[in-house]
Amino acid sequence: MKSPVRKMFDGIASRYDFLNHFLSCYQDVLWRRYCCKRLKKMVSAGLLAEKSQAVESQDKTPRDLNKVRLLDLCGGTGDFANTFRKIFESGYKCGCACKCVSENKASRNFVVDPAVIGDFSYGMLAEVKPKKIDAHAVQLDAMKMPFAERQFDVILNGFGMRNVPDARGALLESYRVLDAGGYLCVLEFFSPRNLFNKFFYKVLAPLFIPVMGAFFSGKREAYEYLVNSIIRFLPVDQFCKMAEECGFEVKQVKMFDGGISFGVFLHKPGNA
Numbered sequence: 001m002k003s004p005v006r007k008m009f010d011g012i013a014s015r016y017d018f019l020n021h022f023l024s025c026y027q028d029v030l031w032r033r034y035c036c037k038r039l040k041k042m043v044s045a046g047l048l049a050e051k052s053q054a055v056e057s058q059d060k061t062p063r064d065l066n067k068v069r070l071l072d073l074c075g076g077t078g079d080f081a082n083t084f085r086k087i088f089e090s091g092y093k094c095g096c097a098c099k100c101v102s103e104n105k106a107s108r109n110f111v112v113d114p115a116v117i118g119d120f121s122y123g124m125l126a127e128v129k130p131k132k133i134d135a136h137a138v139q140l141d142a143m144k145m146p147f148a149e150r151q152f153d154v155i156l157n158g159f160g161m162r163n164v165p166d167a168r169g170a171l172l173e174s175y176r177v178l179d180a181g182g183y184l185c186v187l188e189f190f191s192p193r194n195l196f197n198k199f200f201y202k203v204l205a206p207l208f209i210p211v212m213g214a215f216f217s218g219k220r221e222a223y224e225y226l227v228n229s230i231i232r233f234l235p236v237d238q239f240c241k242m243a244e245e246c247g248f249e250v251k252q253v254k255m256f257d258g259g260i261s262f263g264v265f266l267h268k269p270g271n272a
């Protein structure tokens, strides 16, 4: 039987991207870009270390270190995977005041293997095709993925952890399919902790998000769910603790816009 969450995402899929950008005033685009730029730096540094280790030990043939195997988990319409490819393959001139242009010139570029965009909503995955992303859309459950161990170098999870019934299960499963030395980046709305965020999520958001969602998608309940799921989810520090219990090292926690969202960068140790 279809889960109610899956049915809900199927129902809003065609308006999902537009509403994401509109409700976040395009901040979601900047958050994804930041995450991909940080990941590029982390992966560059990690792979260079792996290469020099392999050369030193000489008994191990290094795999093609310019290639990145990407899984966009709970990837929905594929926006995160699309941003990742642009940034990893050619740099990305976003025109903002940040240092990204010079940073990207300085860092190496990669070849991203056809990405895997994994999601349990067929409706969301159907929106990937018109974007012509070099990716395979795979219908899957984040807590039980149809992949062998160590298949990916990077896993993205944009606003998905909060939606799975068992975040620990999804973390463990991500750890299993991630190669040693790989990264999991979780971009998420965590349960509010400070006064500003409590006010935003408990007072402001319930007033305007369901109304806007209903106006543009006709699905008020989906946008009520969005706000409630944030309040019900873990605070970011508890999520990081859980990730550590699952074997990850927490490399960085980046707060966006005063804590409206966070980017959590997790690393699977190279000797795991």
Ligand SMILES: C[S@@+](CC[C@H](N)C(=O)[O-])C[C@H]1O[C@@H](n2cnc3c(N)ncnc32)[C@H](O)[C@@H]1O
Binding pocket: 005, 006, 009, 020, 073, 074, 075, 076, 077, 078, 079, 080, 118, 119, 120, 121, 124, 140, 141, 142, 143, 157, 158, 159, 160, 163, 164, 165
């Ligand atoms: C808020 S959307 C995020 C989509 C996209 N990652 C983004 O950055 O916009 C959450 C996605 O998680 C998916 N999802 C929820 N539970 C899931 C599960 N157990 N397994 C796989 N996907 C799931 C939903 O279908 C939905 O597409």
